[in-house]
Amino acid sequence: MSTVQTAAPVALRWVGALAAALVIFSILLMTKGANPIDAYQGMWQSTFQRSRSIEEIFIQMSPLVLGALAVAVPARAGLTNVGGEGQIIIGAVAACGMFLLLGDGASGGLILVAMLVASVVAGALWAGLAAALRLVAGVNEAISTLLLNFVALDVLLFLIYQPWRESPVGQPATRELVDVAKLPVISGTKVHIGIVVAVVMVVVVHLLINRTRWGFRISVAGGNSEAARRSGLKVSMLVLSALMIGGALAGLAGMIHFAGVEYKLRPGFGSQLGYTSFLACWMARHQPFPILVAAFVFASLSVAGDSLQLDSGLPAASVNVLTALILIAVLGFTTMRKKANA
């Protein structure tokens, strides 16, 4: 089947698929007694015509962009990184650990740099574990990264329930990051600089996978590892490096979420951030610049969810339905059919 498509039918498919998602969601809204037009209007106004909401979108975007890049880089090497969830958590745990280690005595800049390095290294090592299992024992990385998510979550909970717990009474949480080590905000807004980091990383990843020899090699290895091996490429090193760079990006996402938004580790930290990023990456077809758009869409939907309950009186989680319908539309109905057994 030819993959060459002209631009017009592709655009048409996108419009049709997204419209269908909105119509289906409207029908669901009506069954719950809400007026879909009012609901969409409320969502639009409270999301895009309110500066605080727009700031919130950019705040929520940054870990999503980085988490999606963490999927995109290994994907170029033919690897499936389902482990963003765990790598994000481990990145945040490393950042928090670094803060607790350095304590109040250190300067804000030192803590920030230390947290940055720690989170990137920890994320890379956590993903590297999956790469190593694949290289040594032939364990598939989709499976191992998925399993490592649960281990990471248990590591997080273990730490905040005992060794790192601020106080034996009260809800379990670590102590709060000192003010000087919190991510600075872009002046005049409440948006922390995580979004700048994320946009820079999009460009970096774009150049890395499209303009460097390494990027070319991993895509050769991802396309046909046997051919790559015969042409003299060290496929194992490529696998290891691609997955570890992915993990490093996810670790960075965890640090940014910790130092930019949460400031404390609590149960539920970063919950579903990794899986949402994974979906954002798929929506963007694993391409760096479209990831910005996909992350923007996901962050907007999440912010719009508040309006659904404040304006339309629907349960907060209802927005998940709209998110899922849009995803299904994009995943299943915007591309020409691929071969069924792929």
Added chain:
Amino acid sequence: MFTRKSSVRVAVSASVAALVLAGCSSATDSSSSSSESDGAPGEGTTAVGFIMVGPKDDFGYNQAVYEGSEVIKEAFPDVEVLTAENVPEDDTAATTMEQMIDKGAKLIFATSYGHLDAALKVAEEHPDVVVVQQGNTITTDIPDNAGTYFGTVYEPMYLAGIAAGASTESNKLGYVYAFPIPQTIANINAFERGAQSVNPDVETITVSTSSWCDPGKQQAAAESLLSQGVDVLTQHQDCTSTVIQAAEKAGAMTVGYHADASSLAPEGWLTGAVWDWGPLYTDIVQTVIDGDFVGSEYNDNFRVGYKTGTNPFVLAPYGPDVTDETIAAIDEAQALLGTDEGSPFVGPVLDQDGDTVIEDGVVPTYAENDAMDFFVQGVVGNLAQ
């Protein structure tokens, strides 16, 4: 290859467009959040917001809040009541409160223990808005536009403990709880001491689920307690039906929490601590609308109990197994709690190791009870070290 490049270009322009669009709309935005008002914080507010950590129909803690907000709707027909459920106990809570403020709310009830950090942050950024938090305690300086309020839920739990202590045959009571927050610790201790007051040999075994509502974990906790011979189960969870039904099915008795669930346990229901937030919420809203919040009792860590006579916790109706004799003992104890000499924690109070924590004859204040960080003798279980 060709298609990929063009799709990248489309996407880049789309993302740029999105960013520009976002920038534009922020420019045309009419922000009401930063508008300074001359009056007292919250004065004359036309909307009141309630954020809840769970769903508003959980048959428990959050439903009680929601029902309280319905009372506000009726009592103040001109005031718009905004409710948001499932608001997590992290920074997203601040975002949701900001949305309410943009809709005109100058009074917000942040109703879960873990909402305090976000509530204080919002209060700091919006001096014209009053944020009151339910159940936690502000330990720093209290800003002019914030406060906490709560009832002394351990008082009715002490009374329920009397019913449990008088009814148990195995002398083992079971307590399913979420987190060892001071409020929960005081509940557990009061329940045990109420039981001890009529039955010195009784012990209360505790199991934590580390979640305000996870029915699967609650079932496991209830089963493990029942298999230890516990014959009265109670809990501090946001949703309560799983534990109550587990007790009923096992032929054990149950003490409810949050709501009168006697319909779920017609055989084993003893009594329970249930809520009636309406009067307190109404008074807080009135105080804020009148511009009298600053310096009022609500601009503080406000606690009500049997001593002040407006405890939002009341005792649920009694089940079939509670004898008249027990009811008389409970009535007597309740009357005593209303006096200056009364408290579930009149000294001597010993901790699990047998060390004296509250000296003989001392009556601790509500504030002291709110900071409780130890289990009393007779409670089986560990606080995290």
Added chain:
Amino acid sequence: MSLIVDVLSGGVRGGTSIMYAALGETVSERSGVINLGTEGSMLVGALGAYAIGVETGSPWLGAIAGAVCGGLLSLLHAYLVVYRGASQFASGLSLLFLALGLTSLFGAAYVGQPVVGFDQWDVPLLSSIPFVGEILFQQDPLLYLSFAMVPLVWFVLFKTRIGLLVRTAGERADSLTVHGYDVRVMRTGAVTFGGMLAGLGGAHLSTAYANAWFENMVSGRGFIAVALVIFAVWSPSRVMAGAYLFGCAIALGPALQARGYEINQFLLDAVPFVLTLVVLTVLGKRTLSSSPAELKRVFENAPPSG
């Protein structure tokens, strides 16, 4: 002794919902399709069973409804991946989000409503066997059904023609096509059946175990089920053993607490996942060879670029 009985019988009870889901996921993966939406199928199954249980007063009708709901959600997954060529991982996760939203939207009305659930029913004679009887035969009927489901799934998968076709769809799809069978139909059937079992698992959770409906009440059990299938190397009997192992790890924490021991639950919780990774590492290439070949292709070729 009582601790062991408590943990084992609690593990069997708590592990049953996971076992149903993992058994279903085994069938699905044997046909070459992984379903990360298993969590979602359990969730809609839990609500479907609870809602119909409340409306009709019959737990069995509820269980059937749970299976239907779980099956429908998985049918959507099958359609997307088999007929529309969507990524299996991305589709599964999308359906999880769909399930979270739908159950929140339609489940609110059932929170706190009492349901007539499955009650404990001691199997005559068997339940009085010391130790074993306490653990296995003082349970509920939906749990006993799972005892039958394991050999049934094994038998159908490995001893019948239809099972052979499903497994061939997962091993050598091309040879099915050569013989005139439609691989897509086989996979759709297997994935849907898998979703029905996940729905039954959800039904066990809401109407036999916890007797409550609550938003997001599955809280990760579906993901555990997916991990478990790999732990069990796609074998129904090992799925059963693995589900009880997971169940016991969950039950051990409260059982120790109730005896006054301090315990950090999260070390316990991590054990099954670490164990799975160890098993995979030790078995190494052997696991890979026992994984359905078409599934391997899904893993290897998953993300097409562009």
